[in-house]
Amino acid sequence: MHSAYTGTVAVITDQEKRLRAAFCFEQGKIYTLQGANQIGKTLLVKLLTGAVRTAKSDFRVDGATVKFDSPASANSHGICAVYQDDDLLPTMRVDEQIALRHLTPSLQYFFELFVRFALLVLHQPLPAFSSAAHWVESHLPQRRLREQEIKKAAKELLASYSPDDASTNYVAHFTSRPSALSGGAKAVIKLVSAQLTPGLKYLFLDEVFRGVQPSVWPGIIRSLKNWAATEGIAIVAITHSEDEVVRWNPKQRLILREATNSEVVLEPIPPAFISRLAAGIPIRIGSYPVVEINVASESLKELCKDGPFHFLFDEKLKGQPPYRRLRETLNPVSETSLSGGESVKDWANYEKIALQLVNKSLRTDGCLVIIGGGSIINFGGFLAATLNRGMRFVLVPTTVMAIADVAVGSKTSLNLGAAQKDGRYLKHPIGLYANPDHVILDSEFLEWLPLDQKKIGLAECIKHGICQHKELWEKATELLKGSSGSAADWYEVAVETMHLKSDMLSIDPWETDESLILLYGHLHAHALERALKFDMPHGIAVYWGMLIDLHLAKDDRFDLLKSALLQGFGSDIQKVMMIEEVSRLGDDPDLLMEAYENDTKVQHKMDTGYSILILSPWGQQISREPRKKQAKKFSFDEIHTAVRDVSHFLGSGDSVAQHCSYRG
Ligand SMILES: NC(=O)c1ccc[n+]([C@@H]2O[C@H](COP(=O)([O-])OP(=O)(O)OC[C@H]3O[C@@H](n4cnc5c(N)ncnc54)[C@H](O)[C@@H]3O)[C@@H](O)[C@H]2O)c1
Known part of the structure; x- marks a missing residue:
């Protein structure tokens, strides 16, 4: 097991119930904690982070027994919390408060710096000194940041909360006084302050998104998850919001619940119970x-x-x-x-x-x-x-x-x-x-x-490959072009795609059009399926959809996909891709328009044009919520022309470059 904060705790709650918890939080993992109002979630967090003490506890960090008599002593073991009742000093500037909280007195700072330097110098001529040096280093306090470093790091964290959205510029709050900030802005500042705790390993967040705008907190969760994964921090998020739990995508969901009339226990939520946890949600x-x-x-x-x-x-x-x-x-x-x-x-x-x-x-x-x-x-x-x-x-x-x-x-x-x-x-x-x-x-x-079914099903893998992942694209098109491939090869590509999709779902759990990658090519795919009365398999429709999107965007990957399909389906291409049927639709704009109009999701977009995702070149991280930045609108006429062009290029085997000049 990785480094972990483990232990047991027992205490009598305000309601005179006995709260019992056995816990294990591994570094770098995310946990969520749910439970009814007043059951003792906040009390449990305070117990685990030194704000409340009980004699009946056994806390271990990385196997060593620890005892806390205050949040500060829990901090020194890498444990920190953002409590609901934490408050910022109303009249002191935010940057100064954050710096004050984490600053080491200068003398101590220079002393620690000196010892570290001395260890480094001594280690060169005396390698045998290594284990002693390691011991001294591990017993020194965590290296603390200086004021300028703290301010710089805080600004970077704040900026990471809303990288794509200038309207929520948290960095601007950094030099304000809390009395001038909204509840949501204060919550964000408290979060950053906790993130900067020296030597942090385990961060507890007690309903931190209360009062934070719903349009904003998913971005903050994303930033926190990236930060926790990079820094190896465990996060335990206490929440009532099912939507929040889904966005955390936790390793384990925990629940504090009444086991008997007089006892409250902490336990993992069993999967069968999860699906019934919040009726209607x-x-x-x-x-x-x-x-x-x-x-x-x-x-x-x-x-x-x-x-x-x-x-x-x-x-x-x-x-x-x-x-x-x-x-x-x-x-x-x-x-x-x-x-x-x-x-x-x-x-x-x-x-x-x-x-x-x-x-x-x-x-x-x-x-x-x-x-x-x-x-x-x-x-x-x-x-x-x-x-x-x-x-x-x-x-x-x-x-x-x-x-x-x-x-x-x-x-x-x-x-x-x-x-x-x-x-x-x-x-x-x-x-x-x-x-x-x-x-x-x-x-x-x-x-x-059968091989043809595998090739048809590969369309969704190729979609993720084309949008996000060049290596997946290469592996998938190799399979598409080939005449066999072991079950293990196909399975590997399918499972890799499944993980990419899961990753997207933790950002866009509702699969709305927020995350256009999941829907890449699907506007046309669904229209063709409908227009052809569902005779066209979904995978084939997705291939068409991607070709049309790539063609509209004048993206060079059009030719790559087209030649992989020509090679993959060989002389069967006309039949498998139903090229004649799609050409006929291209000749009948009214029928095609009806199929586009019938999409319940896009009806209202007829007047303003359809949003198509314009892909970044491979290797450049595609924005995970690309809607605002990377979508472009196309009229139905432009789409109709693209359907005609694509069926012509595919049917004739012509390269698009023979007809149009794409970028580059
Ligand atoms: N998010 C979503 O809900 C989502 C996403 C993508 C696709 N879809 C839907 O999925 C469907 C397409 O999926 P599919 O390609 O698996 O289609 P499918 O279920 O129709 O299966 C394709 C063919 O393979 C056969 N088959 C299935 N397993 C087999 C096996 N192990 N051995 C031999 N034959 C087998 C089936 O009988 C069928 O003839 C479409 O209806 C599409 O709309 C849904």
């Missing part, structure tokens, strides 16, 4: 474990011990060894098979399958295990989230796309309109956010997935 990624596991293993049984299990699975999996082994391990009480593909996600199908499950005595306390590609996962998730007013479910993704993109993120979806002969087909107008208890990944399923 969608809880997303970060709240449930994604586990790479062999489906036949004992540990799977241990993980999913809460049956009875009902399997909902893609019928193509039936004879496959990994499916059979999953069945032997979990021993389901019922099995319902479905054919994969977009048509499964239909409203009419919902009633049919729901009835089948109910007739197989699906119990309210049962667990639906959904095994299949993205379509069955979208569909099954919606069933589980709505049947019996929401029941437990586990996802087992079996395609490249399902592993890379669908099984993480909590969206469940149905399409609407397939039953109408010539009516509107809508993609995903029905759905809700719901989290599984677990996502189980087993690479063996990919051994059975």
Whole structure:
């Protein structure tokens, strides 16, 4: 285990209850702590950080027993808190207060500097002196900063809180007096002051974002997470906000709760409980474990011990060894098979399958295990989230796309309109956010997935590669261009993409259009899918969408993607990419416009133009909330021309450079 702050504590609370906690906070990890009002969260933080004492405690930092009699003595062990009732001196300038809090008296500073210098000099001729020098160094107080250093570091931290947004310029508060600041600005200053604690290892934040504008704190959390990861600091955030927990994406969610009438305990929140913790509030990624596991293993049984299990699975999996082994391990009480593909996600199908499950005595306390590609996962998730007013479910993704993109993120979806002969087909107008208890990944399923399906599913991996990660792009296009690749290679690319998506979700958990990377190419992809009545597989539509976006942005990566597709699908390209069908749409702007208009998400954008993400060159960090900086608007006419151009370039195999001059 890494360095950790561990221990136990027991105390009687104001409500005369016994509060008991056993804890372990590892350096560099994030934890959240929840619990009802008045249960004792603030008291616990004060106990752990020296503001309140109890005889019944056993605190250890990196294995060594420590005792604190004040917050300052906890600080000297690297433990610091931002308390709710912390206050700044109203009339003293912020920069001076921060400097005062951390400044060492000059004499002590120079003495410590002298000892450190002497150790360094002595160490050169006397290497044998090394262990003694190490001992002395480790017993010196943490090196403190001088006033100018403190002010500079504080300004840098404040600037990192809102790098892209000049309207929240915290640095401007730095020379103000707190009496002139809002509650939110004061909270931010207290945070920075705590971050500068010399030798800090464990930072406790007691509802620090109270009073801070909702548009601002997600950016501060992002900055704190980056800082904590770089500096190896553990953060324990106490909060009532589920949205805040999701953005912290904690290693562990803890809850302080009443165990009996007279006892309050601290414990990790079990995943099954998390999905019901806040009724009505969608809880997303970060709240449930994604586990790479062999489906036949004992540990799977241990993980999913809460049956009875009902399997909902893609019928193509039936004879496959990994499916059979999953069945032997979990021993389901019922099995319902479905054919994969977009048509499964239909409203009419919902009633049919729901009835089948109910007739197989699906119990309210049962667990639906959904095994299949993205379509069955979208569909099954919606069933589980709505049947019996929401029941437990586990996802087992079996395609490249399902592993890379669908099984993480909590969206469940149905399409609407397939039953109408010539009516509107809508993609995903029905759905809700719901989290599984677990996502189980087993690479063996990919051994059975046909090569063309793998290549189609790779589109979402290529999307992340093209937007964010040149190496992922290279690995993925190698697979696209090749004629095989082991299941392990495909799995590796899918899992790498899944991690990139998880990372994006901790910034944009709702998958709104804040994070345009997740939606790259998807405006056109969904329009084409609708216009072609869902005959076009989602992955193929995403390839088209990316080509159109790249072409609109006059991005050189257009040619790279086009040639990878030509090589990957070879002589089948016309058929697989449905080039003729898309060309026909290009000749019929009215039909195409209807498909764009039918997107519930973008309807209101018809007049002002559609936002398209303009990608940074590879290697340059793309802004993680690129909306304001990197999106450009395009009219429908421009998009229509691009659809026509792209189908022409793809159909003819021509390079775009033969027709247009792109940058460079
Ligand atoms: N965030 C989201 O909700 C999200 C993201 C991306 C895609 N999607 C959705 O996911 C779907 C596409 O996912 P997909 O490509 O996995 O499609 P899919 O579920 O239709 O599977 C593709 C094909 O592979 C077959 N199959 C599945 N697993 C197999 C295996 N192990 N061996 C052999 N055959 C197997 C299926 O029967 C199907 O014919 C679309 O409906 C798309 O809208 C959703």
